[in-house]
Amino acid sequence: MSVIEVNELTKYYGKARGIEDVSFEVEEGEIFGFIGPNGAGKSTTIRLFLSLIYPSSGSATIFGKDAIEYGPELRQDIGYLPSEVFYYERMKVIDLLKYSASFYEKDCTPRLYELAEIMELDLKRRIDDLSYGNKKKVGIVQGLLHQPRLLLLDEPTSGLDPLMQRKFFQLIRDENERGATIFFSSHILGEVQRMCSRVAIIKEGSVIEIQDINTLQSENYKKIRVAAEKIDAGQFELDGVSNIQTSNGAVRFFFKGDINQILRKISENELTDVTIEEPTLEEIFMHYYE
Amino acid sequence: MNKNIYKLEFNMNLQSVITWSAALAVLLFIFVSLFSSIATDAELLNEMMSEFPEELLLAFGMDNMDFSSILGFFSFSFLFAQVCLAIQAAYYGFSLVSIEERELTADFLLAKPVGRTQILTSKILAALSGLLITNVVVWISSFVVIQLFKGDRTYDTGALILLLLSIFVFQLFFLSVGLVISLLVKRVRNVTPYAMALAFGMYVLSVFGDMLGESIFENITPFKHFDPGYIIEHASYNLPLVSISLVVIVLSLVGSYLLYNRRNIPAPV
Numbered sequence: 275m276s277v278i279e280v281n282e283l284t285k286y287y288g289k290a291r292g293i294e295d296v297s298f299e300v301e302e303g304e305i306f307g308f309i310g311p312n313g314a315g316k317s318t319t320i321r322l323f324l325s326l327i328y329p330s331s332g333s334a335t336i337f338g339k340d341a342i343e344y345g346p347e348l349r350q351d352i353g354y355l356p357s358e359v360f361y362y363e364r365m366k367v368i369d370l371l372k373y374s375a376s377f378y379e380k381d382c383t384p385r386l387y388e389l390a391e392i393m394e395l396d397l398k399r400r401i402d403d404l405s406y407g408n409k410k411k412v413g414i415v416q417g418l419l420h421q422p423r424l425l426l427l428d429e430p431t432s433g434l435d436p437l438m439q440r441k442f443f444q445l446i447r448d449e450n451e452r453g454a455t456i457f458f459s460s461h462i463l464g465e466v467q468r469m470c471s472r473v474a475i476i477k478e479g480s481v482i483e484i485q486d487i488n489t490l491q492s493e494n495y496k497k498i499r500v501a502a503e504k505i506d507a508g509q510f511e512l513d514g515v516s517n518i519q520t521s522n523g524a525v526r527f528f529f530k531g532d533i534n535q536i537l538r539k540i541s542e543n544e545l546t547d548v549t550i551e552e553p554t555l556e557e558i559f560m561h562y563y564e
Numbered sequence: 565m566n567k568n569i570y571k572l573e574f575n576m577n578l579q580s581v582i583t584w585s586a587a588l589a590v591l592l593f594i595f596v597s598l599f600s601s602i603a604t605d606a607e608l609l610n611e612m613m614s615e616f617p618e619e620l621l622l623a624f625g626m627d628n629m630d631f632s633s634i635l636g637f638f639s640f641s642f643l644f645a646q647v648c649l650a651i652q653a654a655y656y657g658f659s660l661v662s663i664e665e666r667e668l669t670a671d672f673l674l675a676k677p678v679g680r681t682q683i684l685t686s687k688i689l690a691a692l693s694g695l696l697i698t699n700v701v702v703w704i705s706s707f708v709v710i711q712l713f714k715g716d717r718t719y720d721t722g723a724l725i726l727l728l729l730s731i732f733v734f735q736l737f738f739l740s741v742g743l744v745i746s747l748l749v750k751r752v753r754n755v756t757p758y759a760m761a762l763a764f765g766m767y768v769l770s771v772f773g774d775m776l777g778e779s780i781f782e783n784i785t786p787f788k789h790f791d792p793g794y795i796i797e798h799a800s801y802n803l804p805l806v807s808i809s810l811v812v813i814v815l816s817l818v819g820s821y822l823l824y825n826r827r828n829i830p831a832p833v
Contacts, residue, residue: 328826328828356675377677
């Protein structure tokens with residue numbers, strides 16, 4: 275079953291573009307990455323799911339129900355972690371979290387304390403006394419305390435130190451194993467690569483690619499580095515080769531095409547070393563944004 | 565209505581409610597305490613006032629004031645209380661929804677499983693509860709200060725009760741108009757200038773209406789709809805004018821619900 279179904283979703287702010295004709299599906303139980311630079315439309319898409327804003331055209335359904343029409347009912351099962359967290363500054367952390375818990379039908383209190391302990395959150399402090407990173411932790415706890423079936427994460431790791439990031443990713447994985455579907459928006463490729471099974475790449479308001487992470491990497495460029503005593507970079511200027519660089523007697527390039535052809539070319543040389551690697555998502559990504 | 569939102573809103577507002585209520589009690593006390601000294605020279609004062617230019621008297625609502633009657637004097641003091649009551653209600657109206665967007669808590673609240681109509685109803689009811697407290701304080705302090713300073717004069721309790729009853733609708737006008745304006749504009753960056761502009765704007769309209777003898781202004785401003793002088797003098801409301809206030813309130817509230825339910829919440833940037 276698809277947890278999220280997006281059909282030609284479009285949002286304009288006046289004349290300014292938010293997103294245009296975005297369509298994709300997120301399956302139950304997957305960790306779906308949503309990646310793109312700032313301003314590409316990631317937050318707009320998530321805010322449309324939550325009916326914080328209303329679409330100009332198109333629609334989104336969550337758990338098979340229209341996101342706008344059934345908004346309040348659907349949000350019982352949605353956890354949301356916004357990129358910027360700001361809460362009622364004069365409240366104590368515990369009061370805010372209890373307020374947050376009060377909206378849900380189930381009793382969230384045990385989970386609340388459990389999460390606060392995992393995230394090492396001081397519950398007695400006032401929100402306005404917290405550092406940005408600690409506010410972010412409050413955000414994580416309030417987003418997870420009702421054990422949602424769908425988690426919408428909008429750039430969740432900014433402001434968290436590496437140790438906390440690791441704990442956070444572990445939390446997300448646990449939630450996922452419990453059965454929660456995760457929609458993970460980010461501009462940091464490394465974390466998407468680590469977490470997600472599929473990704474959609476969004477650029478200037480449009481989704482330009484939706485792929486399995488493994489396919490995205492394997493069906494793409496190979497990163498090749500050959501080293502030799504004497505090597506002429508010019509010989510590699512073939513179809514499918516790009517980005518040739520020479521340094522310290524080694525030639526590096528990207529290759530896409532028949533792997534045998536390039537191997538034959540390489541074997542014409544007397545080599546000291548060769549490496550053929552999968553490109554990082556970063557490198558693939560740069561390609562989409564060239 | 566959502567009980568939790570109501571409770572939170574009410575508590576967050578409580579300090580402001582207490583401050584306003586206390587300020588109004590003090591204001592009424594100070595004004596009315598002047599009565600006993602003024603009343604003894606009322607003859608002289610009334611004579612002196614008649615020498616003042618008509619426009620000046622009109623500007624302060626002192627045109628047909630009788631300084632020798634306690635309610636006459638009270639209705640004069642009450643005008644200043646009305647200005648405060650207007651600012652308070654307008655402030656609550658303008659900040660009701662806009663505060664969430666300014667302090668960027670809207671994303672938190674609206675992502676919860678609760679509809680916008682419910683949110684707005686809870687917020688309005690919380691604000692009204694706050695205003696109700698202010699009402700009670702003004703009622704009590706009015707009766708107390710009048711008892712304290714009236715001397716051996718008598719007064720028409722019915723007229724006073726009518727005047728005090730008018731406060732709630734008067735404030736509801738500013739609350740609902742403030743609310744609907746805050747939803748018509750894209751973003752309210754600072755509530756104070758809006759609230760001041762609405763409250764003083766309406767007051768100035770009422771004063772100009774008097775000075776220019778133009779009745780058109782009467783139709784717009786609640787300071788005229790609920791003119792304390794009129795209510796005390798006639799011991800009744802000017803019903804056609806009061807009904808204008810009521811219509812504006814209903815339209816503003818209906819408009820607010822429609823606008824809020826369709827509103828695109830600005831992203832925190």
